[in-house]
Amino acid sequence: MLGSTGSIGTQALDVIARHPGAFRVRALAAGGSDIELLARQVRETRPEVVAVAVASGRDALASALGNDARGVEILAGPDAATTVAGLGADVVLNGITGSVGLEPTLTALKADSVLALANKESLVVGGALVTDAIRRADQLVPVDSEHSAIAQSLRGGRRDEVRRLILTASGGPFRGWTREQMASVTAEQALAHPTWSMGPVVTVNSASMMNKGLELIEAHLLFAVPVPDITVVVHPQSIVHSMVEFHDGSTIAQASPPDMRIPIALGLTWPERVADVAPACDWTQASEWTFEPLDEATFSAVRLAREVLGASATHPAVLNAVNEECVDAFLAGRIGFLDIVATVERVLDEHDGPGDSHLTPSLVLETEAWARARAHELLARA
Template sequence: MKTVSILGSTGSIGCSTIDLLGQAADRYQVDALVGGRNVERLASQAVALRARHAVIAEDGMLDELRDRLAGTGVTAAAGMAAVTEAAARPVDWTMSAITGAVGLAPTLAAIRNGGAVALANKEALVCAGDVMLRAVRDAGATLLPVDSEHNAVFQAMADRQHEEVDSIVLTASGGPFRRSTLEEMEQASPEAALRHPVWSMGAKITIDSASMFNKGLEIIEAARLFGLAEDRIQVLVHPQSVVHGMVQYSDGSVLAQLGAPDMRVPIAHALAWPRRMRTNAPRLDLAQVARLEFEAPDPVRFPALRLAREALRSGGAAPAVLSAANEIAVAAFLERRIGFLDIARLVERVIREIGVQDAETLESVLHWDMEARRVARAHLPTPGSGSRAA
């Protein structure tokens, strides 16, 4: 029986993981579940899966969590220190799905256990790639990508040698503005940007999909995961979201991973790796899909890809600055303080202002993350002013 912990169990990725564990309860023992603020959901998950330990990130919610778990045998804790302690508990497999920079320390703690860590937290490798990869090498840990695109590439590579790979392709749905003009994107509302044509996701990642910042972050993550230079990572817009990733080999062959757009598929692959597990995810019907389209992304309408590639080439703290500034910009857009195209403008301004800085430790990564947020906020218009970002 494999022991598992889930960091971010109450979020969408965490809930999908819980669903899969419920389908194979005889194969997995849940050690720790970590949630953000949803005490009711966390307690329900812990009881249903007979978890040993449950942690809520908010300090003030400990009493409520203890009340809900009274008599169940599940121990309870709260606060970010407790989150990191839970991540450090020795298990065979950890799902790292706490979004944002707050998930970096718990992810690092899980890696240092030396087990398998399923990565659904982009920031781990985007912001602190060098730090995380050093820890992986030192601990003998295994990173298993959960993002559908990286998991697809991981599957298409299998045990093949990296020197046989010419390039990889990450696919993008194109989001709601795939056919929109610059003028239409300039005037786009948050409601329009949140209408994703394929995936059902949280607000932040949905806006990132619309701007293609998610794909920019995935380029950086792919470079870290697969040890590839930036120019060997391609992006293609694929509106059907059926082909999730491809690998082109030196002999001209291209291997692709296909599947229905359901996150339980890559999560199940990571959970059961190196084997596979049966899931109730929908099966792909290519006859129903009928056609698969691919096109190059427009660099003018989607400058996020250029900014991400520049940050990857710059190295150091640049990817962390890009990610943090984008987080502030997306929040400001959702609050109607800036326009949709101002997201990329603000991110670029923050990157230029901070410049290239070293980020050799987790502490330095977090420092530049905070500095990028400070600079980004300084350039935002005041609420209700109606002006664009400074």
């Protein structure tokens, strides 16, 4: 369980707790910002190993656990999560936020574990590094609600029958707003998502639609569907999580209330389902579902995502790295909301890409380092 104290991790542990005897937690990994929560998780799940990303995490966690630390190996440091990802567990749930999740993703696949992937950034920046590391069918199971919905819907037909994928987006808190209205948006407003409860980075990405851009890249890589055949539509109710349109005119959709425990549980047990994970839709009550086109002129992040896929193997890493730096700056009050995507676009325009060079982990790291440094230069002038 990578990212155990985050939004995905805590919900995954809730699924496990609700189904005693169905799962055994071998290892937990967390950043170390909430040692008390991590200690509580250790007491409840009794893992063999716990990894903390900060160097001081070993002593802090051991102190918080007291006598409960007996029999638990504690690892600390930036490579600790990667170490536990390679233990060979049946399933590795990667709920880490950000591209720092790439090495754990590759390590889990190399160890032949099933990878339940909630860390979309590792697939976005790793691209072919990740897809080439997959050793067998269904070794990588998507946990994002949209991609889980597509994977479920694809079971209704053959891949050669697919016409297009339809990614649904809630529209976030600024659906229908103009760019002028968004110029003065505050972090508090951006974090007030109308339908989902998520971590701060993902919530801001949802508000800017960058999350949907990353998900478009992820869908292309996961399902080998050409970018022009992936459509984004706005669905404010967040009940239909995505759809697959087949060439005979049929569309299969996956619908459920907005609760991440459903795709998380599927990630842990795919292709089987766990009973009573979350409440289903109440079909006895009148309801209305609406769908509308995405305003890509106002929310240009999806356009940028389409463009980077045709630019070079490292352009997606630039997109993600600069966005991460800009979201941090926005949440800290150093830049405005519209500056996030504007800065991403500027740095993308400056990136030449590696030409025909084969993508390697070191090339991804070098590209990210350059992109983050360039973003810092631009943000310092803001």
